[in-house]
Amino acid sequence: MGRVAEVAPAGRPHKTHAHAATDRCGRGRRVGRPTRVRFWCEALGYVRRSRGQDDTFVVLAPKSGIGPNISVTLSESPLEARPRVHLDLYTDDQDGEVERLVTLGAGRVEWHDYPDDADFVVLADTEGNRFCVVDKGET
Numbered sequence: 001m002g003r004v005a006e007v008a009p010a011g012r013p014h015k016t017h018a019h020a021a022t023d024r025c026g027r028g029r030r031v032g033r034p035t036r037v038r039f040w041c042e043a044l045g046y047v048r049r050s051r052g053q054d055d056t057f058v059v060l061a062p063k064s065g066i067g068p069n070i071s072v073t074l075s076e077s078p079l080e081a082r083p084r085v086h087l088d089l090y091t092d093d094q095d096g097e098v099e100r101l102v103t104l105g106a107g108r109v110e111w112h113d114y115p116d117d118a119d120f121v122v123l124a125d126t127e128g129n130r131f132c133v134v135d136k137g138e139t
Contacts, residue, residue, distance in 0.1 A: 039105045087131040094135040
């Protein structure tokens, strides 16, 4: 899958970097399904970089070559209602981006825990994995 981190000897600058975020595909599914791969490629502007020996692992990479890879892998674990790790997608046009992602196949998630001043919207990908669309707003 490539180097995940470089560890520098003591006294030298640290060179660790993120290589990939991992998304999961549910039991009985293949990660290489065209709709799943197409969704994340179109959602993020990515291309399929590689696939494993079978359809249980796929790596997606930015078309531009800049940014982290996304590894999509088969998982036997059930979906989590409140996943501890998920993708946050930042945008200047939250309403427009949510609509674009829903058009690509994302589902709206009924989320009862939004704070009054929420800057995020919870969606689910084509397999039901939750992710957030965050309004970058003014910083």
